[in-house]
Amino acid sequence: MLSRREGDFSVRRRHTVxxxxxxxxxxxLFADARPETSFADLPRQLLEQxxxxxxxxxxxxxxxxxxRLREIHCRGFSVWLQFNPGRIVSTGAKVDAQSIRxxxxxxCVENLPELQKAIAYKDDFLILCNPAPIFAEHFTISNIHxxxxxxxxxxxxxxxxxxxxxxxxxxxxxxxxxxxxxxxHMHFQANPTGLIPVEMAARENMHRFFHRSLxxxxxxxxxxxxxxxxxxxxxxxxxxxxxxxxxxxxxxQTVGSSEEPMLNLLCSFADESWRVILFPRSKHRPDAFFxxxxxxxxxxxxxxxxxxxxxxxxxxxFSALTAPLVESIFQEVSLxxxxxxxxxxxxx
Numbered sequence: 056m057l058s059r060r061e062g063d064f065s066v067r068r069r070h071t072v073x074x075x076x077x078x079x080x081x082x083x084l085f086a087d088a089r090p091e092t093s094f095a096d097l098p099r100q101l102l103e104q105x106x107x108x109x110x111x112x113x114x115x116x117x118x119x120x121x122x123r124l125r126e127i128h129c130r131g132f133s134v135w136l137q138f139n140p141g142r143i144v145s146t147g148a149k150v151d152a153q154s155i156r157x158x159x160x161x162x163c164v165e166n167l168p169e170l171q172k173a174i175a176y177k178d179d180f181l182i183l184c185n186p187a188p189i190f191a192e193h194f195t196i197s198n199i200h201x202x203x204x205x206x207x208x209x210x211x212x213x214x215x216x217x218x219x220x221x222x223x224x225x226x227x228x229x230x231x232x233x234x235x236x237x238x239x240h241m242h243f244q245a246n247p248t249g250l251i252p253v254e255m256a257a258r259e260n261m262h263r264f265f266h267r268s269l270x271x272x273x274x275x276x277x278x279x280x281x282x283x284x285x286x287x288x289x290x291x292x293x294x295x296x297x298x299x300x301x302x303x304x305x306x307x308q309t310v311g312s313s314e315e316p317m318l319n320l321l322c323s324f325a326d327e328s329w330r331v332i333l334f335p336r337s338k339h340r341p342d343a344f345f346x347x348x349x350x351x352x353x354x355x356x357x358x359x360x361x362x363x364x365x366x367x368x369x370x371x372x373f374s375a376l377t378a379p380l381v382e383s384i385f386q387e388v389s390l391x392x393x394x395x396x397x398x399x400x401x402x403x
Contacts, residue, residue: 079164080181080199085172095220097174098182098194098245105184109170115141115186129378131279132262134363135252136373141187143353143368155239162197162240177212182245189359189366190246192224198241204231205241205315210299213243214292217324220245225254225323227358233317233336233388234357244358248323252363253277257286257332266399272298274399282361282385283335283395290328298402299331305401306335309394319358334361335390335398342387343380352376356388 085101092100105112118141125136159166164181173181179200185193196216198209206213206228217226224245231238249255256262262277263286271291277284285302289295306316317336322329343352353369354376360366365381367373390398 080173080175083164083167083171083173083181085174095223098184098220098224099192101172101174101182102184102192102194105170105172108172109168109184109186111168111170112184112186115188116191119188119191123373125373127376127378127381129281129382132256132281132363133252134365134381136376137189137364137366138368138370138373139189139366140368140370142189142366160201160237160240162195162237162242163201164199176216180212185244189364190250192245192247194224194245196226196243196245200241201239202241204229204235204238206230206318206320207300207303207315209241209243210296211292213320213322214295214324214329216243216245217322217329221324222248224248225251225321227251227322227362228320229357230315230318230336233339234319234355234360246359248325250364251321251359253284253332254321254323254362256280256363257284257330269298269301269402270294274298274402276395276399281382282389283392285333285335285395285399287331287333288328292329295329295331301402302333302398305398306390308401309390309398310337319356319361321358321362332362334358335395336361336388337390337394338388340388341384343384352380352384354384356384361385361388 085104087104088097088100106116123138127134127136171183173183176182176196179198181197181199183195183197185195213226213228225248226243226245228243229235256277262280264276264278266274266276271294272287272289275286277286287295287298303316307313310316319334319336321332340355344355345351352372354360354365354367354372367376
């Protein structure tokens with residue numbers, strides 16, 4: 056017998072497929088799920104099928120099988136380096152306005168590879184296998200419409216995704232100016248829960264510093280962690296949505312901007328409660344990214360990287376990165392400590 060949540064999603068999946076989606080979207084929907092499959096297990100089955108049917112994805116995962124890892128111990132925390140040549144396109148992506156205008160959006164439905172299939176979610180998102188994976192299960196969750204990368208309107212969707220894909224997967228979001236390789240198209244990504252180091256650090260008492268509760272939402276920061284981190288925890292969906300909006304507004308005031316503040320974010324659901332890990336940012340890429348090849352470091356910190364799994368598509372960077380360099384990069388791209396305190400104090 057299906058659980059209530061699984062049962063609800065069986066109805067929701069049928070409702071989604073029967074809605075008047077465009078013919079091109081309907082043709083892409085994954086139709087080979089095994090009977091009685093829970094929604095949380097659907098992405099894994101999609102991935103299995105796509106590896107068989109889509110050569111580009113199969114090549115991406117074959118490349119992932121050859122990546123190398125190296126741990127670096129920094130002051131108070133550790134990071135893992137992943138030498139992953141397959142991520143060169145994403146890490147080095149040109150995201151300036153002119154480059155965005157001159158290329159076709161690779162997340163628009165009409166531009167997706169012919170063999171790419173999808174799982175429909177909430178009528179306006181598609182769960183897609185990422186052909187340049189960082190993880191053994193790596194998904195992009197893309198809006199069916201060409202709308203700009205903007206978190207605010209989709210906070211409820213993000214929380215629902217984290218709940219509905221738990222316990223296998225967590226959600227992460229890269230802001231349009233700090234890591235999103237498609238800043239012109241709204242999307243989330245999903246990774247296997249627990250594989251980004253900050254997910255474990257956010258549970259450890261040695262790092263957790265409790266500030267206060269606001270409307271049933273606990274507000275914490277992580278100390279002795281090398282970069283600024285805000286953690287929100289709550290079992291109450293609507294209260295968490297409201298506090299996240301307040302936090303975004305407070306960050307806007309802190310940095311003096313009317314646009315979405317620069318941020319990366321991870322979201323997970325366990326034990327009937329959400330945990331949101333937010334990295335407020337001061338800049339997109341460190342100065343070393345723009346130096347000549349011999350002196351430069353091709354590291355462009357997004358949610359995974361600043362979360363402690365730094366993807367290095369060049370072997371020279373994988374070998375050359377040291378603890379002082381990692382600490383310097385994190386401090387350079389993070390919001391300063393005093394600005395973080397100011398942001399939290401403003402919350403009410």
